[in-house]
Amino acid sequence: xxxxxxVLGISLMTFLVLSFGLVTPPKALASDYPNKAIQFIVQYAPxxxxxxxxxxxxxxxxxxxxxxxxxxxxxxxxGALGTDFIAKAKPDGYTLGLGPxxxxxxxxxxxxxxxxxxxxxxxxxxxSMGSNVMVxxxxxxxxxxxxxxxxxxKNPGKLNYGSSGVGGSLHFAxxxxxREAGIQMVHVPYKGGAPALMxxxxxxxxxxxxxxxxxxxQIKGGKVIPLAVTLxxxxxxxxQIPSVAEKGYPKAVITxxxxxxxxxxxxxxxxxxxxxxxxxxxxxxxxxxxxxEFWVTPAYLGPEEYGRFIGSEIELYKDLAKRANIKAx
Amino acid sequence: MKLDRKESISAxxxxxxxxxxxxxxxxxxxxxxxxxxxxxxxxxxxxxLAALSLGILLHALLASxxxxxxxxxxxxxxxxxxxxxxxxxxxxxxxxxxxxGFPITTFCFTLILFKFCESYRWIxxxxxxxxxxxxxYLIFGLWLQCQFPKGWLGV
Amino acid sequence: xxxxxxxxxxxxxxxxxxxxxxxxxxxxxxxxxxxxxxxIGPVATISILIxxxxxxxxxxxxxxxxxxxxxxQYGGSTTSILLRIPGETSSVITCLDGYExxxxxxxxxxxxxxxFGSFIAGTLGTFGLAVVAPPLAGWALKFGAAEYxxxxxxxxxxxxxxxxxxxxxxxxxxxxxxVLSLVGRETITGFPRFTxxxxxxxxxxxxIPIIMGLFGISEVFLNLEEAxxxxxxxxxxxxxxxxxxxxxxxxxxxxxxxxxxGFLLGILPGGGATLASLASYTMxxxxxxxxxRFGSGMIEGVAGPEAANNAGAQGAFIPLLCLGIPCxxxxxxxxxxxxxxxxxxxxxxxxxxxxxxxxxxxxxxAGNLLLLILNLPLIGLWxxxxxxxxxxxxxxxxxxxxxxxxxLNNSIFEIYLTIFFGLVGYVMRKVDxxxxxxxxxxxxxxxxxxxxxxxxxxxxxxxxxxxxxxLSLVFLLAGLGLITFPLISRLTKRVPRIVEIRKP
Numbered sequence: 001x002x003x004x005x006x007v008l009g010i011s012l013m014t015f016l017v018l019s020f021g022l023v024t025p026p027k028a029l030a031s032d033y034p035n036k037a038i039q040f041i042v043q044y045a046p047x048x049x050x051x052x053x054x055x056x057x058x059x060x061x062x063x064x065x066x067x068x069x070x071x072x073x074x075x076x077x078x079g080a081l082g083t084d085f086i087a088k089a090k091p092d093g094y095t096l097g098l099g100p101x102x103x104x105x106x107x108x109x110x111x112x113x114x115x116x117x118x119x120x121x122x123x124x125x126x127x128s129m130g131s132n133v134m135v136x137x138x139x140x141x142x143x144x145x146x147x148x149x150x151x152x153x154k155n156p157g158k159l160n161y162g163s164s165g166v167g168g169s170l171h172f173a174x175x176x177x178x179r180e181a182g183i184q185m186v187h188v189p190y191k192g193g194a195p196a197l198m199x200x201x202x203x204x205x206x207x208x209x210x211x212x213x214x215x216x217x218q219i220k221g222g223k224v225i226p227l228a229v230t231l232x233x234x235x236x237x238x239x240q241i242p243s244v245a246e247k248g249y250p251k252a253v254i255t256x257x258x259x260x261x262x263x264x265x266x267x268x269x270x271x272x273x274x275x276x277x278x279x280x281x282x283x284x285x286x287x288x289x290x291x292x293e294f295w296v297t298p299a300y301l302g303p304e305e306y307g308r309f310i311g312s313e314i315e316l317y318k319d320l321a322k323r324a325n326i327k328a329x
Numbered sequence: 330m331k332l333d334r335k336e337s338i339s340a341x342x343x344x345x346x347x348x349x350x351x352x353x354x355x356x357x358x359x360x361x362x363x364x365x366x367x368x369x370x371x372x373x374x375x376x377x378l379a380a381l382s383l384g385i386l387l388h389a390l391l392a393s394x395x396x397x398x399x400x401x402x403x404x405x406x407x408x409x410x411x412x413x414x415x416x417x418x419x420x421x422x423x424x425x426x427x428x429x430g431f432p433i434t435t436f437c438f439t440l441i442l443f444k445f446c447e448s449y450r451w452i453x454x455x456x457x458x459x460x461x462x463x464x465x466y467l468i469f470g471l472w473l474q475c476q477f478p479k480g481w482l483g484v
Numbered sequence: 485x486x487x488x489x490x491x492x493x494x495x496x497x498x499x500x501x502x503x504x505x506x507x508x509x510x511x512x513x514x515x516x517x518x519x520x521x522x523x524i525g526p527v528a529t530i531s532i533l534i535x536x537x538x539x540x541x542x543x544x545x546x547x548x549x550x551x552x553x554x555x556x557q558y559g560g561s562t563t564s565i566l567l568r569i570p571g572e573t574s575s576v577i578t579c580l581d582g583y584e585x586x587x588x589x590x591x592x593x594x595x596x597x598x599x600f601g602s603f604i605a606g607t608l609g610t611f612g613l614a615v616v617a618p619p620l621a622g623w624a625l626k627f628g629a630a631e632y633x634x635x636x637x638x639x640x641x642x643x644x645x646x647x648x649x650x651x652x653x654x655x656x657x658x659x660x661x662x663v664l665s666l667v668g669r670e671t672i673t674g675f676p677r678f679t680x681x682x683x684x685x686x687x688x689x690x691x692i693p694i695i696m697g698l699f700g701i702s703e704v705f706l707n708l709e710e711a712x713x714x715x716x717x718x719x720x721x722x723x724x725x726x727x728x729x730x731x732x733x734x735x736x737x738x739x740x741x742x743x744x745x746g747f748l749l750g751i752l753p754g755g756g757a758t759l760a761s762l763a764s765y766t767m768x769x770x771x772x773x774x775x776x777r778f779g780s781g782m783i784e785g786v787a788g789p790e791a792a793n794n795a796g797a798q799g800a801f802i803p804l805l806c807l808g809i810p811c812x813x814x815x816x817x818x819x820x821x822x823x824x825x826x827x828x829x830x831x832x833x834x835x836x837x838x839x840x841x842x843x844x845x846x847x848x849x850a851g852n853l854l855l856l857i858l859n860l861p862l863i864g865l866w867x868x869x870x871x872x873x874x875x876x877x878x879x880x881x882x883x884x885x886x887x888x889x890x891x892l893n894n895s896i897f898e899i900y901l902t903i904f905f906g907l908v909g910y911v912m913r914k915v916d917x918x919x920x921x922x923x924x925x926x927x928x929x930x931x932x933x934x935x936x937x938x939x940x941x942x943x944x945x946x947x948x949x950x951x952x953x954x955l956s957l958v959f960l961l962a963g964l965g966l967i968t969f970p971l972i973s974r975l976t977k978r979v980p981r982i983v984e985i986r987k988p
Contacts, residue, residue, distance in 0.1 A: 006445075008451075012440075013437050013440070045527075045531075045813070045893075048816070048820070049820065051531070052534070052820050052823075052824060055534075055535060059535070072894060073893070073894060074893070074894060074895075075687075075893060076683060076684065076686060076687050076893065076895075077669075077683045077686035077687065078669075078686075080683060080686070081683040081684070081686075084683065112681070114683075160941075160942055165671065165674070166671070166672065166673055166674035167674045186941060186944075187941075188938055188941050188942060189671055189672055189938075190671075190938070191671055191934070194753075194809050194810050194811075194816065195753055197809055198624075198625060198753060198803070198807075198809050198811075199628065199629070201625050201807070201809075202625035202626055202627065202628055203625075203626075203628075204628035204629065204942060205942065213823070213828075216828065216830075217808045217828050217829065217830025217831065217832075218807075218808065218809075218830060218831065220830060220832065221808070221830045221831030221832045222831070223807075223831050290824070293823060293824075293826050293828075294823060326674075335914065335915050336915060336916075339911070339915040339917070343656065343660070347659075347663070350663055350678075353678065354677075357675065357677060358673075358675065362947075363940055363945030363946070363947065364940065364945055365936070365937055365940065366673075366675075367670050367672075367673060367675040367677055368677075370662075370666060370933050371663060371666045371677060371678075374659055374662045374663050374666070375663055377659045378656060378659040378660060378663060381652060381655055381656040381659060382656060384652050385650075385652055385653060385656060388650075388652065408708060408709040408710070409709060411708050411709070412705045412708050412709050412910070415704070415705070415708060415882070416705070416903065416906075416907060419701075419882060419886070419903045419906075420900070420903055422886060422899075423886070423896055423899040423900050423903065426890070426896055426899070427896060435883055438879070438882075438883065439879050439880075439883065442878075442879040442882070443875075443876075443879060447875035447876075447879075449875070457876065461879065461880060461883065465883055465884075465887065469524075469887050469891070477890075478890075478894075478896070
């Protein structure tokens, strides 16, 4: 390998790099948004419910917006990795992403978070809310909410409840419920809702807090008994399950939610356009049907209200985290 | 003696690593054996590792007599350089991947390997690099829809 | 019995329709392909292809996606054998003896026995699914945190025996793997360990980058340095492409044993498939009359584990089909795919949706058959790849590994991780430390710690839970046995020798 080869090699590569630059058309003027594909960040691994939901949203964009929305999965750190990426992206409207409940949770429990969901993100719109349900095994003697609370009050610290993980929305649901009902249970964290459900079925824990769609089939199959949904009213498609509100614990209402956000400083026309598109999608009958199948409630909110909503959720989780001593160091 | 030196050095490195792990683990909430904190298992695993590396070190120092005869005289210098070159090319690949984009970086990488590490002639090396980069771009980028990083040239 | 045949008949009527066979083939073909390509795994591919199943019926969609899953098991062994690059967690074990067989010019028989073994295991697994699925599902539920912890501990102990050389070093590698696996946020309190503020480390070090680096890339470095050793690979005769009768004689029982073990372990959530191949390998090594030759090209070390991990893939469907609960990520994806079609699997699937239940099961049999037919002729192709001059081969291998590492999480960090562990693996090889115990301990470590601490939460800190629960006790005793047995036999072996020396 001679010196001549090295020189030749380097000059060749430089030539390549430069010529690519000349051949590629210059960046289009940002007059007509969108005029190229939009990158949509999903902070979770492909295949999860949030990812599938995002793909549903993205599916119609080529038609309605004229440009495709391309999903880019950036999972990790409970959603922080992807959200950080959105926060640090250029606010030109070509990098957007999901705004899930983890935004609020992360802010509440992690003092060293590398971004601020209020200051570093532009809320675009809220899309939907997911419900949580408390279930016990079908052969459990504590088969109503009242019986459970009664037993728990008489035997503090005896019951085990499972959730999808520390600092997850279901963990918070569990802690919130304990606070409101004045009971004390022991939290057993699992890696996700499915293992927690399996542990419940196997008799290793006493009850679980699950996302509704995880538990529905077990409920229908008679393997578990739902005690309550953490909603202000009964879930329409499952009217037999009482709500925590009607049982006397209105403050135990807690839902997971998701929406669309972008980096801070997004120009208003971009926000409005995307927000209008999402509103159309979320009210489309086909999408509504799919959401129903996923046991997810459409809950559109415009940019300003969504921003306020996020703020109030952050306060809620901050409060809960302090009381339950949940933190992420 | 060369074999023993490798053994001893690697055991020492392992020892230091495990002690570092222990030192860090102690700073995490420890808990007790029935209520283990985050630091519990790392500390004891690190401790076990330290003990084991000590054992390996002692074994290497004490068993210096019995050695297989006629061992290699060590790797040829030229080949070590090659390994090093490939290693650093890979690091460079990772570094430039999101700056130059996938096709270009792959092209440069394979070109470097074909031409400079393997000493093929210019034409075959260029062609090979071209085929490699375009081929992998088509298979992985277009067919399997891998989401490759785009460089600041947009590719 | 009549019921069973009626059900199977229903199932085959569904799965043998032209559309379903076509999509089954597409699925297993794609699965084999991505299994062969290092790094890119079934998870990414399935999630990308889910939208393309929108216009298909739910059953067809599941058939295709399931095909990708167990097809990937077939393909994963190919790179393990040819290039020592494990593409999947379950292919790590195949690297041990499979690659050595390839180096001895026996790549063909290795690939062949892997394919046949997987087929037999798949057939047995499908049969198992049809017959014993519901009771097995119930059995799987009995596995609580305590049982898990004991099983994982047993696995860790077993991993020590994977090594051929110094026991001390293997044990050290197990500990090292354990330590590395603890990087990240731990499950019970969410506390970040060894992350130093780096987001990419919060979910732990990636397993695939580590094994690609430790096994595959270190092998490339080694080959570059020791330029002579590659000659062996190119001397293989094309005629010896299939396993000989003798190979079959040695492999048939490992295959059968591996199928049973793999099937049972595949049901368990989490580490099912990795445990399957590990268990089979260890079992064969223990049963064998020549345990010391494991790691230098014993065909039993390929046949058993390959059968085990394929049977494990079938077993993993049990919780999905019988309970509607996924036991690993891929099953969760399948549930997602079904939900998009408006079908939600649950405990009533067997009675409410018999076409789905039996159609899926029978299509797996068809899929396994297709895979065998697909893979056997390909063996000639794969072996020919070995004849490609290494100077052309290894740059491509490196590019594939880099792409594989990147595409897992679209993360450049993981590329660096792979390269780094390539270097580490290379150094390790030069000093006789083996990567296999490390890799297995790395997988089992977090599972062990989580289960251990979950069990202690449930038992409120009482350690007796591990011996009070019968299954857990069994595993612990087995582990104890594994440790003490070799010690005892070494002691008993010494005694007669001393006596003989004393005799004049």
